[in-house]
Amino acid sequence: MDRPLDINELYSGKKGDSLFNEPFLPEEMSTESTELMQSWAESLPDERLRAITTALVVENRIDKILSIFLPKYGRLLELSVFGFSSKIRLLEALNLVPIALTSTCHCVRNIRNEFAHNLSKKKLGDISRKHLATLNGLYKAVWKDMSRPAYTIDNVPFVEFFNLSLYCIAGLDKYVANVALMREAISRPEFVEQLRNECSLENKAFVNAIVAKYDHNFVELTDTLNASMDD
Known part of the structure; x- marks a missing residue:
């Protein structure tokens, strides 16, 4: 039925x-x-x-x-x-x-x-x-x-x-x-501005992650060099 x-x-x-x-x-x-x-x-x-x-x-x-x-x-x-x-x-x-x-x-x-x-x-x-x-x-x-x-x-x-x-x-x-x-x-100016802000925040987070990783690797490299010099 x-x-x-x-x-x-x-x-x-x-x-x-x-x-x-x-x-x-x-x-x-x-x-x-x-x-x-x-x-x-x-x-x-x-x-x-x-x-x-x-x-x-x-x-x-x-x-x-x-x-x-x-x-x-x-x-x-x-x-x-x-x-x-x-x-x-x-x-x-x-x-x-x-x-x-x-x-x-x-x-x-x-x-x-x-x-x-x-x-x-x-x-x-x-x-x-x-x-x-x-x-x-x-x-x-x-x-x-x-x-x-x-x-x-x-x-x-x-x-x-x-x-x-x-x-x-x-x-x-x-x-x-x-x-x-x-x-x-999506035609409103505030929508475009919101996208701009989100893009900027994502880009900053990406850059900060790379810098943090670089700093971490640099510290590890420095520690390794110091240890080898001590030996």
Whole structure:
């Protein structure tokens, strides 16, 4: 029997695997994201359109996080090679959000690509076995034994993609607040000054340790020389 949905658990990752392993405001969702979710929901009848729209919304949420954390993120957007895949990998490299979120981003991108590059594929059940297996594995890993959003159609790949899309879009949005607060904190002059002081203290401790070791060795050498002269 499914457990009740636990928002904190759903959007949280393993402690230590990423800088943030849970959203500061798990119940909140931005107005911007709510509007994007509404546009996303309107693409419901067509599975190809659903996959392509989902990828656009997920990419938008990644852009939001990266633009907050990187003040000059626009410089990267000027590069023709900096696309959806690069954005996901950059988010992974920064390690700001749980791994399950970035893994789901990759899954969404791969499914989008299958539809974009093959016009004969119209349903989620038409995508490759490899990507269907990834979709199913992520679906089980993310939702575990918690209750999923209700859906009435008998289409397993679609239901799995729908639920994972919901998790991915909302999950990325929920970590925006974490990243925004961190960006604000590290941009303060007092934060930089604190780092300067800590660096100075560590450097002094390092130098003092070397001097102390040198003095100790010098004393030992002097004692040895004196002893040899006495002999």
